[in-house]
Amino acid sequence: MSIRHLSKAILSLLTVILLSTVSFAAVYTWNHDSFSDFRWITPDNWSPIGPPGPDDDVIFDGTSTTVCTIDTSAVSVKSMTIMPSYTGTIEQSVQLSVSTTYEQLGGTFKCTAPGSISFSAGHDFFVTKEALFLRYSGTGTAVDPYMVYDIYGLQGIGCTRNLPKYYKLADNIDASQTSHWNWNASRATYEGFVPIGFTTGDRNSSPTNGFSGSMEGNYKSITGLYMDRSGTSYLENAVGLFGYLSSGANVSNLILGNIKICFSDVYYVGGLAGFSRGNISKCGVLGEMLYYPGPSQISDFRGGVTGRNDGEISQSYSDVRFSYVSKPYPGSVGAAGICGRNHFSIINCYSRTNRDSSMQVDGIVSQNYGDITNCYSYGNPYYGLAGYSAYGQGSIYNSYYTDYAIQNFAGTYLAPGSVSKESSYSGWDFGRIWSIDENKSRPYLLWQTYSWLGEKSSWTEPSAWNYNRGYPSLESHKAYVNSGSVQLNSPTSETTIGGLKIGPDFSSRVVLGANMNITTSSNKSGSLIIMNGSFEARGKKVSIYGDLRVSPEARFYANTPGSTTSGTVEIYDATNPTDIVGNIVYYDLRCSVPYKRITIEAGSVHTVEGALYLSGEANREIMLSSSVPGSVWYLSPESAVTANHLIVSDSYNLGTTINALNSYDGGNNTGWSFGGYTVTVSTNEGGMI
Numbered sequence: 001m002s003i004r005h006l007s008k009a010i011l012s013l014l015t016v017i018l019l020s021t022v023s024f025a026a027v028y029t030w031n032h033d034s035f036s037d038f039r040w041i042t043p044d045n046w047s048p049i050g051p052p053g054p055d056d057d058v059i060f061d062g063t064s065t066t067v068c069t070i071d072t073s074a075v076s077v078k079s080m081t082i083m084p085s086y087t088g089t090i091e092q093s094v095q096l097s098v099s100t101t102y103e104q105l106g107g108t109f110k111c112t113a114p115g116s117i118s119f120s121a122g123h124d125f126f127v128t129k130e131a132l133f134l135r136y137s138g139t140g141t142a143v144d145p146y147m148v149y150d151i152y153g154l155q156g157i158g159c160t161r162n163l164p165k166y167y168k169l170a171d172n173i174d175a176s177q178t179s180h181w182n183w184n185a186s187r188a189t190y191e192g193f194v195p196i197g198f199t200t201g202d203r204n205s206s207p208t209n210g211f212s213g214s215m216e217g218n219y220k221s222i223t224g225l226y227m228d229r230s231g232t233s234y235l236e237n238a239v240g241l242f243g244y245l246s247s248g249a250n251v252s253n254l255i256l257g258n259i260k261i262c263f264s265d266v267y268y269v270g271g272l273a274g275f276s277r278g279n280i281s282k283c284g285v286l287g288e289m290l291y292y293p294g295p296s297q298i299s300d301f302r303g304g305v306t307g308r309n310d311g312e313i314s315q316s317y318s319d320v321r322f323s324y325v326s327k328p329y330p331g332s333v334g335a336a337g338i339c340g341r342n343h344f345s346i347i348n349c350y351s352r353t354n355r356d357s358s359m360q361v362d363g364i365v366s367q368n369y370g371d372i373t374n375c376y377s378y379g380n381p382y383y384g385l386a387g388y389s390a391y392g393q394g395s396i397y398n399s400y401y402t403d404y405a406i407q408n409f410a411g412t413y414l415a416p417g418s419v420s421k422e423s424s425y426s427g428w429d430f431g432r433i434w435s436i437d438e439n440k441s442r443p444y445l446l447w448q449t450y451s452w453l454g455e456k457s458s459w460t461e462p463s464a465w466n467y468n469r470g471y472p473s474l475e476s477h478k479a480y481v482n483s484g485s486v487q488l489n490s491p492t493s494e495t496t497i498g499g500l501k502i503g504p505d506f507s508s509r510v511v512l513g514a515n516m517n518i519t520t521s522s523n524k525s526g527s528l529i530i531m532n533g534s535f536e537a538r539g540k541k542v543s544i545y546g547d548l549r550v551s552p553e554a555r556f557y558a559n560t561p562g563s564t565t566s567g568t569v570e571i572y573d574a575t576n577p578t579d580i581v582g583n584i585v586y587y588d589l590r591c592s593v594p595y596k597r598i599t600i601e602a603g604s605v606h607t608v609e610g611a612l613y614l615s616g617e618a619n620r621e622i623m624l625s626s627s628v629p630g631s632v633w634y635l636s637p638e639s640a641v642t643a644n645h646l647i648v649s650d651s652y653n654l655g656t657t658i659n660a661l662n663s664y665d666g667g668n669n670t671g672w673s674f675g676g677y678t679v680t681v682s683t684n685e686g687g688m689i
Contacts, residue, residue: 025078026057028058029061030045032064038066038069052077057081058079067090067091070096079102082103092135093117095117097120100123101126106131108131109133112134113137114153119150129160133152151174151177155193158196158198175222176226179224191227193227195239198243208244210249210275213250214249218253219468223257225256225258227240237268238266238267238275239269239307240306243275244275244277245278245280247277248278250279250281251273251279251283254282255283256284258286259285259288259320260287270306272306276310279311280309281313282315282447283316285316290324300334302335303336304336305318305338306338307341309343309370310343314348317444317445335361335362336361337381348375351363353380354379355381363381365386368387368394368396369394372410373396373397374429378402379403396410398426398427399412402442432504449480451481452482452483453483454485464488473495475521477497481502483503484507486508488508488510490514491513492514493513494514495515495516496517498518500518500529501529502532504551510535512536513540516542518544519573520575526545528542528546528548529549530554533554536557538559539559543570544569544571546576548579548584549581557585559587569586570589578598580598582601584606585607586609587608592614594645596616599625600625602628602633606635609639610639612643614646623647624648625648634653634654647666658671658672659673659675663675
């Protein structure tokens, strides 16, 4: 062979080698036709010969409708389209990354281990209602619900065959990528998330295709959800995370954060549900609703939680800003913090109204044809509580608005001085449902605090608490224990929290493993409230900055029952009065905070088995008084007593006479010696002079 021919041969060989290493983008269609090999990685299962790579587009259609298993190694493709003609199942068991668009118009996509096997669509994700997208563990039943791990699984619930199933969030979900889902070229905008369950026709039509299953939020949050229905031609007439909740559907323990809904010409708009005939419980919605007036002007009812409610909304709240692009048509009203139009029941809910100044947004409900019970609103509502109830269209019980409203048809106005007092809210359950930091905060729902689930004994186990993201350990944290019969053991290192309430349904005991500080920092109550079960200090110190309340059904043990281990209760914080309620047996009881005001329940008995130490300062005395002036409270010290710089009134000492040095007799005392000092004291609510 000549050198010339040899050179040409070498060049041809190099060209072949080079071409074999270069990847060109292509469109690959699933073309499986063998009997047993259903693997994605098999080259002959594709047309052209595959498998597809990161720069390739993938299509599943009627060419082959067999199963496809993604099970060999991580897979990356440019786009993936599943056509209506594909009726098979794609089974994911390794990582799948789609860099641009995933579009499923038919067939089934399935992954049974989404917690460990990731899926991503870099730009756009769409699943039609007729398809089936199943990225869940579990079986979708009441006892074994589908576990939802990501925004893709959440959107998949909207498939028609998924609507009657049971779901539970496995983790918090970041939904921010929905802001670039579902591009509408004619409107030049992204339409975002597609509501789960939908209803069509006019507002008087019987709703169809709703979500009829159960969503247990598991105290998780979905943040950044985006929907844009500001055009004029939409199939849905109800927009929200759930477009339509059917009768019997349940949504609970779920928080929507930073939600944004743009809309016009949609009948019902709500953060959680456009139209609900189901039950919504312990849910919160925070975000924005932006109104674009359309030519039809039919966006009748919108609410922070639901646009229209024909079911029950309970123990839920909203903080949603309502605004508009241009001034709304005068007839396009019906917005409110919780619900635009109520036909059944809203109970134990509250809302913060945040609206553009010339936009009509009411406190709880705009049009009320049902019941509103134990609710309140604040912010800047147009009508303080409800807009339409004044025309006899419903009933309102024990409900309030706490800020200035332009008008008010219903509810009771609470002046600023009454807003932060539990006694202002007649008939409300502050043991099981509501909480308040007396003289510091508005009421809020107990489930918004750290609520113990009643199953695990360790305080420091995150899964023992509702939020499953830690445990109460900061001044801003309040702990609520109200379920189960398991003993709860506090941390073995010193703990500081903003409040502890042991509720009426708890039947075991909370046992200290180290000193506990219950403070009024971070604007919390700093109170220890024991309504049932028992609280055992077991030789540790409990520092209380707020109130100490022990119900007759409950027990406070300073020491371990049946042992000699002793504990200490110490009262702090001169800036806040302390109420002590109930019959309590202490070991050591101390207060050395000058100018502290302590009000003790009239008729209650307080036994101090160890040292009683009460010492203020000159002209900054500690004041001990009765909750009912003129009615005595009982003190039974059984050991050493130090009493100095006090003002005492209405106290009946059952033990040896107490010699109170540098102290004053406020009147109606027995068993006290004040060395001739007497002062006349009058008090108002809270024990202040």
